Amino acid sequence: MDHNLCRDNLSAYLDGELPQQERAQLETHLAGCPECRAVLGQLGTVSGIFKKHAMEPVPLSLKGEVLGGRAKPAPYPWFKPVLALSAVAAGVFVVLNLSRSPEQVPLMQMSRNNAFESLQKGLSSASGRLSKNAGPEDAGSSAAGLYAESDKKAQAQPSPAAAATRGAYGQAKYARTRGFGGSSLAGGAGSGMSGVASMPSAPARARLAAYAVDSLAGLQVRDGTILRVTGTAGDCVDRMLSGSGEAGPPGGCHLNGRERTVVLDNFDANPYRGSEITVEGAAKYCSEEGRRFLCALENVSLIYPAPPNK
Amino acid sequence: MDAEELFEKFSPMVYNLALRLSGNKSDAQDIAQDAFLKAVRGLANLRVHSTAGTWLYRITMNVWKNRVRSEKRRSFWKTFSLDWGRDGDDEAPALQIQAPDDPVDAAIEKREEKEALEKALAQLDPEDRVMLVLREIDGRSYAEIAGITDKPLGTVKSGISRAREALRQKMSGLVQDNGS
Numbered sequence: 001m002d003h004n005l006c007r008d009n010l011s012a013y014l015d016g017e018l019p020q021q022e023r024a025q026l027e028t029h030l031a032g033c034p035e036c037r038a039v040l041g042q043l044g045t046v047s048g049i050f051k052k053h054a055m056e057p058v059p060l061s062l063k064g065e066v067l068g069g070r071a072k073p074a075p076y077p078w079f080k081p082v083l084a085l086s087a088v089a090a091g092v093f094v095v096l097n098l099s100r101s102p103e104q105v106p107l108m109q110m111s112r113n114n115a116f117e118s119l120q121k122g123l124s125s126a127s128g129r130l131s132k133n134a135g136p137e138d139a140g141s142s143a144a145g146l147y148a149e150s151d152k153k154a155q156a157q158p159s160p161a162a163a164a165t166r167g168a169y170g171q172a173k174y175a176r177t178r179g180f181g182g183s184s185l186a187g188g189a190g191s192g193m194s195g196v197a198s199m200p201s202a203p204a205r206a207r208l209a210a211y212a213v214d215s216l217a218g219l220q221v222r223d224g225t226i227l228r229v230t231g232t233a234g235d236c237v238d239r240m241l242s243g244s245g246e247a248g249p250p251g252g253c254h255l256n257g258r259e260r261t262v263v264l265d266n267f268d269a270n271p272y273r274g275s276e277i278t279v280e281g282a283a284k285y286c287s288e289e290g291r292r293f294l295c296a297l298e299n300v301s302l303i304y305p306a307p308p309n310k
Numbered sequence: 311m312d313a314e315e316l317f318e319k320f321s322p323m324v325y326n327l328a329l330r331l332s333g334n335k336s337d338a339q340d341i342a343q344d345a346f347l348k349a350v351r352g353l354a355n356l357r358v359h360s361t362a363g364t365w366l367y368r369i370t371m372n373v374w375k376n377r378v379r380s381e382k383r384r385s386f387w388k389t390f391s392l393d394w395g396r397d398g399d400d401e402a403p404a405l406q407i408q409a410p411d412d413p414v415d416a417a418i419e420k421r422e423e424k425e426a427l428e429k430a431l432a433q434l435d436p437e438d439r440v441m442l443v444l445r446e447i448d449g450r451s452y453a454e455i456a457g458i459t460d461k462p463l464g465t466v467k468s469g470i471s472r473a474r475e476a477l478r479q480k481m482s483g484l485v486q487d488n489g490s
Contacts, residue, residue, distance in 0.1 A: 011471035015445060017452045039478070042485045046477045049484065050446045053424040054431070058325045059339055066317055066346040285379045 001025040006036050014043055225283045311362060313350045320366050321346070323448055327367060330439040331374040333432060341377065345370040367444070367458045374436075423484055430480035437461070438473040445470055 001009070001022070006029045012018050013026050030036050311319075321342070328341035349366050356362060431439055437459060444450040444458060452466045459466065478485055 008468075008471060011474045012452070012467050014474075015452070015470070017467065042478050043474050045485045046474050046481065047446060049423055049427055049481070050442065050477070053420075053427050054330075054443060055322060055326050055447055056329055056335070058321045058342075059335070062321065062325065062339055062342055062346075063317060065339075065343045066321075066350070067314055285382045 001029045003029070003033065003036070006030070006033065007039065010036065010040050010043055014040065014047065223283055223286060225286075311353070311356070313346075313353065316349060316353065316362065316366070317346060320363055323363070323443075324366055324370050326447065327370050327440055327443055328374065330431065330443050331371070331436045332377070333436065337377070341370065341373050344373045348373070363448070364454065364458055368460070371440070371459060426481045426484055427477070430477050433480065434473050434476055435469075438469045438476075441466055441469045442473045 006026055009018060009022060009026055013023060018026065030040065324345055325338060325342045328345070329335060329338035332338050332341055345366065348369050356365060434442075441455050441459060441461075444455045445452075450458070452463055452470070455461075455470075456463045456466045461469070
């Protein structure tokens with residue numbers, strides 16, 4: 001065994017992890033190499049120092065915390081919205097809000113059940129455009145009306161560079177894949193969507209967060225999985241506050257108007273409130289935290305109807 | 311095995327794994343707590359008690375990995391609020407290095423040895439540190455460590471070798487005095 005190979009194997013030799021043949025070769029080398037013998041001795045000393053000092057005592061409070069079953073503070077204590085509108089944000093943050101039986105498909109579509117219900121309810125009513133003061137109950141108004149309104153608005157709004165827009169086809173694809181009965185939803189053959197050519201552009205950068213209400217066990221979301229989240233935009237916030245009132249990351253509009261659903265960031269106009277919004281992007285840095293599953297979202301696309309007329 | 315038995319038996323290793331992964335006591339306590347809470351929830355499904363340690367250490371590693379991802383995700387947001395970050399986290403205490411002309415006794419020498427080790431450990435890769443802990447403190451074989459850390463056997467062998475060599479070099483004064 002040559003000198004460098006010996007040096008590479010000294011630690012494994014110390015641990016008794018070398019196969020017999022390699023051990024014999026190394027021992028032959030050691031017999032004739034004082035340098036390697038010295039290093040082996042020093043590695044043994046390191047091992048001894050480590051065994052002597054590396055273990056720290058367990059904090060007394062840990063036992064109480066584990067066996068007492070105390071609840072941990074929320075990982076996001078700053079999540080207390082104030083009523084104002086957000087500025088442009090650079091990244092996108094998504095926490096999945098799961099339905100009870102999520103489909104495990106490469107294109108993941110997550111929707112709050114009540115968001116879907118309100119959309120269905122709205123679509124089943126007479127078609128029409130969103131009024132200026134549309135509230136959440138109108139969020140599900142006819143997709144035909146919404147998209148037609150969007151079409152008009154698109155001409156007035158600048159197109160941001162970084163975000164793509166989706167039209168009727170996007171919604172139809174969503175509806176069919178999710179098994180909602182596509183024809184009753186936006187984009188289906190019978191929905192009156194066929195004439196819509198374009199959607200309003202999304203802001204250049206957007207951020208989105210949604211909180212899962214159920215465990216993600218069994219749901220295979222990993223970096224790169226395309227996520228799509230839909231819901232009704234609720235109250236908009238300017239900046240999240242910590243429990244002590246310290247300003248945190250920029251805020252946004254809550255989907256479904258509840259803190260534990262989806263926060264849409266970077267919507268700089270209150271008119272989004274009450275609108276049905278879908279956001280799609282690629283998951284990044286996903287991890288499970290308690291009952292929540294959180295991801296950042298890259299390359300976000302926004303699919304939404306235009307805000308109601310002011 | 312119940313929750314209390316699990317804690318009594320494995321908390322020293324779980325806490326120290328968490329400490330060597332995170333590098334600070336505050337995060338280590340959070341990670342250890344999370345790991346035990348997950349383990350207690352899944353205890354009913356643990357069929358072979360002899361594997362409880364391996365299972366629990368894997369949970370600890372996964373909790374830490376999730377935290378790392380969470381921090382990366384939060385860093386994603388820092389564009390507009392550069393000062394926004396974790397609050398209330400305890401920093402590791404600053405090392406207290408004695409003046410060289412102070413009288414040396416066994417207690418001081420022991421503390422110097424420990425401080426030198428901590429300083430050297432802080433510069434290692436977290437997963438290399440954990441592999442060393444599993445090997446030196448828990449006596450795990452390389453194959454077992456590979457299973458716990460979800461790394462190939464070759465990676466475990468090279469990680470432990472790298473960690474020990476780095477410690478040997480960083481603590482050269484102490485090691486050469488005591489080594490053969």
